Amino acid sequence: MYLMxxxxxxxxxxxLAGSLLLGLHRKIMAxxxxxxxxxxxxxxxxxxxxxFKESSFPKTASMPFYVSIIFILAVVWIVGVIVGPVTENSLxxxxxxxxxxxxxxxxxxxxxxxxxxxxxxxxxxxxxxxxLPLFAAIALIYFKTGTLNISGILMYQSxxxxxxSSIPLAAVMLFTxxxxxxxxxxxxxxxxxxxVTGFETEHFGFLRxxxxxxxxxxxxVMLWLFLVLFFGPISIIWxxxxxxxxxxxxxxxxxxxxxxxxxxxxxxxxxxxxVCFVGTIVMIFI
Amino acid sequence: xxxxxxxxNLLGTIPFGDIVLYLTPFNLxxxxxxxxxxxxxAVSKTETQVEASLVxxxxxxxxxxxxxxxxxxxxxxxxxxxxxxxxITGDLFDFTLFMALVGILNIGIVSAVRxxxxxxxxxxxxxxxxxxxxxxxxxxxxxxxxxxxxxxDILSTMHTTPMIIFGALxxxxxxxxxxxxxxxxxxxxxxxxTPGSPFIIIIHLSSLFIIIRAVEIFLLVLM
Amino acid sequence: xxxxTKICLLLLVISTIFILYALVFTIPxxxxxxxxxxxxxxxxxxxxxxTMAKPREEDKEARVEEPFTGY
Numbered sequence: 328m329y330l331m332x333x334x335x336x337x338x339x340x341x342x343l344a345g346s347l348l349l350g351l352h353r354k355i356m357a358x359x360x361x362x363x364x365x366x367x368x369x370x371x372x373x374x375x376x377x378x379f380k381e382s383s384f385p386k387t388a389s390m391p392f393y394v395s396i397i398f399i400l401a402v403v404w405i406v407g408v409i410v411g412p413v414t415e416n417s418l419x420x421x422x423x424x425x426x427x428x429x430x431x432x433x434x435x436x437x438x439x440x441x442x443x444x445x446x447x448x449x450x451x452x453x454x455x456x457x458x459l460p461l462f463a464a465i466a467l468i469y470f471k472t473g474t475l476n477i478s479g480i481l482m483y484q485s486x487x488x489x490x491x492s493s494i495p496l497a498a499v500m501l502f503t504x505x506x507x508x509x510x511x512x513x514x515x516x517x518x519x520x521x522x523v524t525g526f527e528t529e530h531f532g533f534l535r536x537x538x539x540x541x542x543x544x545x546x547x548v549m550l551w552l553f554l555v556l557f558f559g560p561i562s563i564i565w566x567x568x569x570x571x572x573x574x575x576x577x578x579x580x581x582x583x584x585x586x587x588x589x590x591x592x593x594x595x596x597x598x599x600x601x602v603c604f605v606g607t608i609v610m611i612f613i
Numbered sequence: 614x615x616x617x618x619x620x621x622n623l624l625g626t627i628p629f630g631d632i633v634l635y636l637t638p639f640n641l642x643x644x645x646x647x648x649x650x651x652x653x654x655a656v657s658k659t660e661t662q663v664e665a666s667l668v669x670x671x672x673x674x675x676x677x678x679x680x681x682x683x684x685x686x687x688x689x690x691x692x693x694x695x696x697x698x699x700x701i702t703g704d705l706f707d708f709t710l711f712m713a714l715v716g717i718l719n720i721g722i723v724s725a726v727r728x729x730x731x732x733x734x735x736x737x738x739x740x741x742x743x744x745x746x747x748x749x750x751x752x753x754x755x756x757x758x759x760x761x762x763x764x765x766d767i768l769s770t771m772h773t774t775p776m777i778i779f780g781a782l783x784x785x786x787x788x789x790x791x792x793x794x795x796x797x798x799x800x801x802x803x804x805x806x807t808p809g810s811p812f813i814i815i816i817h818l819s820s821l822f823i824i825i826r827a828v829e830i831f832l833l834v835l836m
Numbered sequence: 837x838x839x840x841t842k843i844c845l846l847l848l849v850i851s852t853i854f855i856l857y858a859l860v861f862t863i864p865x866x867x868x869x870x871x872x873x874x875x876x877x878x879x880x881x882x883x884x885x886x887t888m889a890k891p892r893e894e895d896k897e898a899r900v901e902e903p904f905t906g907y
Contacts, residue, residue: 334876422828426821
């Protein structure tokens, strides 16, 4: 009974907080570019507005995958909320959730039959190389703390201090991952404007609203994960401050960098991963 | 290190004699997701890829033909089931076997397509997959020779010797090549341009999930 | 679309009943996970399929036949 209420409340908080943070991100980007920008609540309003718009399902689409892939995205990020903020279970499940997000980018693009979606689908395969920073960060956390259970990692940090001070380069790797998932990022090759909106292009109406909802939950869960994994058991105030700060920082970075060419994007992420991984190994053993 | 530390508490095992399948929340989640995707692939129709034609003001539609559809769907469903099996398997032999099967099926799924660039890409990927089946099985054989067992349950409690590390590294190279992740995915990318979205998704999905499972297995064996 | 609306309404009601059931009664933990993972997105999906606007009859074919290449 309490568990279900816990899950529902966390999902609603994830949706609302994630939407407001993404709205803030967009506002910061606009201000850096000397534009007024939309109100911070815009992302939330858009997600809800789309539910009342006309939703056409293209004749050429691959049913039922076209609709069910969006449903699957919501399912996996609710699993992410359950494994993260609610039960603090295994980190490998979050890794699997992130991999499924990649799959959703792939299939949402290819299932409509549109050339924009097809190109986004192929780029999603290339961008699967960004799993490397996540894998490396998880491996380093495992070497340092001896566990992959989020509650175990929290317990380790309450005894030995936050991981940001002992393996800061792993935090850099996870931050690169956050940057990849943020809107208009230099690494966001699957959603680049040269592909209209990439894999989201041909999902109209309420499917788009549903997609936006899942992405706001995803943003919240990933920020929560970053803060909890590297700063330890912190209070709600610090969690809020941390999430706002990360959204602002990514907003600044995204406003001032262009989108990288797909190959360059993959190479940059692999280079960052390699440098940080080797650096951390050196730091641990020397 | 044990299963609990990596995947959450052990929910149960399914012993088939020496071969023991085990379930933790992590394995169960991956297993269920793969089965759901396999079911969706089995019931899905394929999409029609639309492109602008040269010279004319019309569209070029690319469809998947009926015979090709049946062949590819069959292979895609088998690939899904093989990947699902690789998620819950508890010994290295079954894991390497499923991995090799998935590698072959990945090529098979696109081999019925009539686009030359796709077939070229599948050929190059196939070369790498074949070459990497040597370190894959060789690594597992070395671990068996060094420890006398292939069971993950026992390997996770054993002390790590240099021979086990060497075997695990060989297996890692094998898995990277067979599933075609970085840096070998550059050969695979072209394979995904063909129509037949439900079938190509299982190529991507199986590779990603097997890499994640490989991460868990190597952490179990090496720590 | 009448049939679609009826099916979605049914799915919405079923999802609501399951979510309320998990909220009110004490049930095994694995069942709570299954209900929350499957029925919360199903609730949103069925709601979306009911609230979405329908095109006018004369425009319906044009919307679905949409050429992605822009003519």
